[in-house]
Amino acid sequence: MVSRSASGSHGAAADRRFVGRNEFLFAKSTSRFGIHTILFRVGAAVITLAGVTLSLEAIVGAIDPQEVQGWGERPALRVHEDFGWYLIPDRATRLRWGGYDYVVESNHLGFPGPLYPEDRTPDSYRIITLGDAFTSAEGVDTDESWPRLLERKIRDRLEPTSVEVLNFAITGYGPNQYAAVLGEYGPRYLPDLVVIGFSVNDYFDVLVSDSEFQAWIGLSVTEPSLMSSCLQASHLRKWLQTDVWEPAQEAITRRPRPYGYFLGDFRCFEANSKVLTNTGFLAVEDRLSQIKATADAMGASLVLALIPAPVQVCARDELSYYPQSVDLGDASKYDLDLPQRLTQKIAHDLGIMTYDLRDPLCTRSTCPYHPHNRHWLPSGHQVVARFLCDALIRDGY
Secondary structure, three states: OOOHHHHHHHHHHHHHHHHHHHHHHHHHHHHHHOHHHHHHHHHHHHHHHHHHHHHHHHHHHHHOOOOOOOOOOHHHEEEEOOOEEEEOOOOEEEEEEOOEEEEEEEOOOOOEOOOOOOOOOOOEEEEEEEEOHHHHOOOOOHHHOHHHHHHHHHHHHHOOOEEEEEEOOOOOOOHHHHHHHHHHHHHHHOOOEEEEEEEOOHHHHOOOOHHHHHHHHOOOOOOOOHHHHHHHOHHHHHHHHHHHHHHHHHHHHOOOOHHHHHHOOHHHHEOOOHHHHHHHHHHHHHHHHHHHHHHHHHOOEEEEEEEOOHHHOOOHHHOOOOOOOOOOOOOOOEOOOHHHHHHHHHHHHHOOEEEEOHHHHHOOOOOOEOOOOOOEOHHHHHHHHHHHHHHHHHOOO
């Protein structure tokens, strides 16, 4: 056995030999090229690398801007003391990120689309829509969102009745915000009908506080200067992470890529999820009960439009981010009907009508979701507006 002192002396000798060898190589290089030449070449290499990085950052930022410094919608959002966040009032904001390029337009209350007077005309029929990014709507111009299309379609069918749709949906909103917003604006605008675009991830959103959401959105982040943004190479780093590193890591480890798992809402179908079947379920049940009571007090009908995740409608090869290692057919891990089944149970117990949007969206010959992101293309909004128009008129609403 070699003693610690002996092994230490051997290690020290090896270190001296290593240092000596490198000193020799450095001295040989400087004698051959000169110290100034070496420093120049190192500096030139550093500058070249920095130039290439900045160029790639500029290219990614221009061609395929990423979701950095918080949410991609952050430039259009502001803190709200009661609801957590809302749109900056009376403003049109162009947003480009994650394959999206659209304009969101807000009214003076900070919600998307036009706003009607609180005092209604006698012959009007008024609808309030609530929801998250699918309803607000993320990825398409505000005028192409399904609430705006629904208004026009019902008007065409019910002329000369005046139909007014007021959209109080904001990206990221969940059952907590639905209840709070309806409690604030429902009694003021007195709708005949409340339609909630209820997403599969609402069982998770209901458990998140406003302050946590604000941090995720990046509402406290100062907008970086162009130079600072370029130096951070944030778009390039995000692109490398989500489009290069995570797919490569998945191929090696056979574990789902995190960003793709998030975009596809795969967590909403995990068969053994306690959030879905316990804490989230109870919280959603409580908020929907509160919303139903508010609607009943106003004399308004209430319906839920159940919004599916991309992976419930589109094939694997239609979504670029679909993790190759996920098998939704594995019943021991996933239950593809779970969130809708839970929502329909709550709604049935509370006497709330539901419309499952899976059927109309699945009838499309092409995927109605953005291939590189999680929300609907204009075609998806058109399908939903047409379906809801037919269903609401057919069922007497």
